[in-house]
Amino acid sequence: MLVIRAPGRVNLIGDHTDYQDGLCLPMAIDREVEVRARERGDGLVVARSDAIGGVVELPADGTTDPASVEPRWGRSIAAVLQALAERGRSPIGFDMEVSSTVPLGSGLSSSAAFTVAVVIAAAEIGRFALDRRSIALAAQAAEQRATGLPCGVMDQMASVFGRAGHALLLDCRSLDIEAVPLPESAAVVVVHTGVPRRLEDSAYAERRSACEAAAAHLGVATLRDATPAQVADDPFARHVVSENQRVVTFVDALRAGDLDRCGRLMGASHESLRDDFRVSTHALDALVDALVDAGAYGARLTGAGFGGCVVGLVAGDAVDAVIARALARYRSTTGLTPMPIVVHAVDGAGRVD
Numbered sequence: 001m002l003v004i005r006a007p008g009r010v011n012l013i014g015d016h017t018d019y020q021d022g023l024c025l026p027m028a029i030d031r032e033v034e035v036r037a038r039e040r041g042d043g044l045v046v047a048r049s050d051a052i053g054g055v056v057e058l059p060a061d062g063t064t065d066p067a068s069v070e071p072r073w074g075r076s077i078a079a080v081l082q083a084l085a086e087r088g089r090s091p092i093g094f095d096m097e098v099s100s101t102v103p104l105g106s107g108l109s110s111s112a113a114f115t116v117a118v119v120i121a122a123a124e125i126g127r128f129a130l131d132r133r134s135i136a137l138a139a140q141a142a143e144q145r146a147t148g149l150p151c152g153v154m155d156q157m158a159s160v161f162g163r164a165g166h167a168l169l170l171d172c173r174s175l176d177i178e179a180v181p182l183p184e185s186a187a188v189v190v191v192h193t194g195v196p197r198r199l200e201d202s203a204y205a206e207r208r209s210a211c212e213a214a215a216a217h218l219g220v221a222t223l224r225d226a227t228p229a230q231v232a233d234d235p236f237a238r239h240v241v242s243e244n245q246r247v248v249t250f251v252d253a254l255r256a257g258d259l260d261r262c263g264r265l266m267g268a269s270h271e272s273l274r275d276d277f278r279v280s281t282h283a284l285d286a287l288v289d290a291l292v293d294a295g296a297y298g299a300r301l302t303g304a305g306f307g308g309c310v311v312g313l314v315a316g317d318a319v320d321a322v323i324a325r326a327l328a329r330y331r332s333t334t335g336l337t338p339m340p341i342v343v344h345a346v347d348g349a350g351r352v353d
């Protein structure tokens with residue numbers, strides 16, 4: 001029996017930058033997908049999930065069109081088999097059981113974690129060597145095919161390259177990663193707004209195209225190459241360029257232990273995502289305000305936006321009090337039911353021995 005785990009992620013700062021070759025600062029979190037797999041001899045992949053239910057049965061050779069697979073969670077498996085077949089994996093079948101502690105549809109990359117776990121399981125069982133960067137890229141390609149969403153590479157890279165106690169400064173152009181230690185005095189708090197999110201329904205693809213159009217208009221390969229002056233009059237592009245700069249400044253502040261400054265940068269990032277990039281919601285804004293008023297250093301929406309979660313940076317010894325105050329206020333102003341999770345940075349995906 002092969003057991004693979006792959007963590008979800010939370011992004012501390014740097015959203016809607018990855019698909020423009022930009023910078024971001026995710027960390028892999030102690031919420032993860034586990035896949036238990038065993039080879040079978042008939043060339044089929046048969047998958048079961050304890051949480052979602054239903055059985056997925058597919059030929060292992062990658063010939064199934066992901067869009068035709070029901071139940072829907074099987075689409076990622078079909079897409080992984082397709083992506084790996086194209087890269088040369090032989091069609092060896094396996095049984096697979098899936099379980100997960102990553103909340104679904106919340107912006108914590110439950111689907112990227114799942115896809116990464118399936119890539120590693122399928123590669124190991126197929127005796128197909130893939131380096132870690134190729135695992136992340138194959139998982140990204142598979143996720144794009146399974147969902148039709150043109151996602152960037154942040155989530156898969158975070159799930160693969162996570163490091164305990166560290167955030168990851170990811171350069172989405174070179175794919176270089178620098179692990180940045182998280183101060184022990186600070187806690188990272190994720191709070192779900194209580195409003196689910198489905199990215200396929202969101203304006204994610206529209207925003208991505210708008211960025212591509214802005215880059216083309218400026219004559220640069222991506223907005224990574226644009227200057228603040230060049231994008232001063234274009235709110236979408238302005239967000240991307242200013243967000244890259246905030247990631248760099250945030251990392252400096254984190255290394256210096258200046259958590260107040262980190263918090264202010266998170267606030268500026270949220271404002272830019274809300275006002276310039278327009279991916280926030282009333283619930284996200286209310287939750288960010290509630291956390292900051294309750295004493296967090298800072299808070300911002302995390303991931304794509306349009307619902308899902310916010311991330312806050314809070315003094316370790318004040319976590320419980322800050323969460324209690326923020327949640328009470330959020331409940332009374334919105335009538336929604338938030339869900340808090342204190343997360344810890346963990347190592348990236350791999351085999352559990």
Ligand code: GLA
Nearest residue numbers: 015016151152153154303304
């Ligand atoms: C989603 C995508 C990522 C990234 C974020 C926004 O999580 O999957 O690639 O674009 O949104 O930063």
